[in-house]
Amino acid sequence: MKIPAPLVLILLSAGLLAGCSKQTATPAPASAPAKIKIGFLVKQPEEPWFQFEWKGADAAAKQYGFEVVKLGVTDGEKVMTAIDSLVAGGAQGFVICTPDVRLGPAIAARAKLKGLKLITVDDQFVSADGKFMTEVPYLGMSASKIGAAQGEALYAEMQRRGWPVAETAVCAITFEELDTARERTDASIAALRAAGFPADRIFKAPQKTTDIPGSLDAANILLTQHPDVKRWLVLGMNDNAVLGAIRATEGRGFTAENVIGIGINGTDCIDELRKAKPTGFHGSMLVSAPQEGFQTAEMLYHWIKDGTVPPADTRTSGILITRENFEQVLRKEGIID
Ligand code: FCA
Secondary structure, eight states: OOOOHHHHHHHHHTTSSHHHHHHHSOOOOTTSOOOOEEEEEESOTTSHHHHHHHHHHHHHHHHHTOEEEEEEOOSHHHHHHHHHHHHHTTOOEEEEEOSOGGGHHHHHHHHHHHTOEEEEESSOOBOTTSOBOTTSOEEEEOHHHHHHHHHHHHHHHHHHTTOOGGGEEEEEEEOTTSHHHHHHHHHHHHHHHHHTOOGGGEEEEEOSSSSHHHHHHHHHHHHHHOTTOOEEEEEOSSHHHHHHHHHHHHHTTOOTTTEEEEEEESSSOHHHHHSSSOOSEEEEEEOOHHHHHHHHHHHHHHHHHHOOOOOSEEEEOOEEEETTTHHHHHHHTTSOO
């Protein structure tokens, strides 16, 4: 009997045809140990940062012989569906960078209910009372230290160029609802102030979305409000935050001559740094995304396999990359070939 195509789909999703395919497959010997399977869920799968984390998780899977299911989870509903599909697929745990840190309690409860081990990466879960959920193991960048290094590097580059402070201002692209983002930009601003940059020439531009269009819009509003500023220093929580602002300054005729932008991540600015002509994007604080992906996947694997509970809080550090050294540093980190 020929089954109409839509029905095949319905039957497949209901698992009704599964029996047919099983008949032809060779049954696994009862004694074969089940291969460990983990999920790696990220909030913005289109961002190179997360693709490099996946690459690191894949490397750990290859080294230890486990399986990684990589899923983009752009909202809460997708997270819950992903957890259910991991359970159905026989996974024993997952690593997640959640689309919203306030989903933390719901995600942790679902994981517990389904018997899945859980590690958070980059964006730490927040409980209903606004406190970090330290009971869920977390690995992420040392946000304040890396933010401070960004601010110090901006100030040093401004001084190297001999820019008069009176003609310069800071465009700080912010996303304060996310703790790791706020810690980075707060520390960056604090470092600029500590170095001597006047507080009244540091302007915040809140981004509504954490992508290039979001920061471009935020910077455009700020630039309209300050038409008198001749030189800009640009900071933000990641490369895309700074890139959007750089595009906004270019829209108003600014160039690499009068804009210094420094991002964070180092993974999302590779094409920018490779441009034949320098832009206002001066450099980035590189944090190793492949390493973060590798380490979280590795910790989860050991937790599942041997019961080794991961540390509650692991932090990674960053280094400055610019047009001068990025090829060399990124090659060493395994980010480019
Ligand atoms: C957050 C940001 C990412 C990356 C990560 C370490 O999740 O959205 O771009 O900086 O922290």
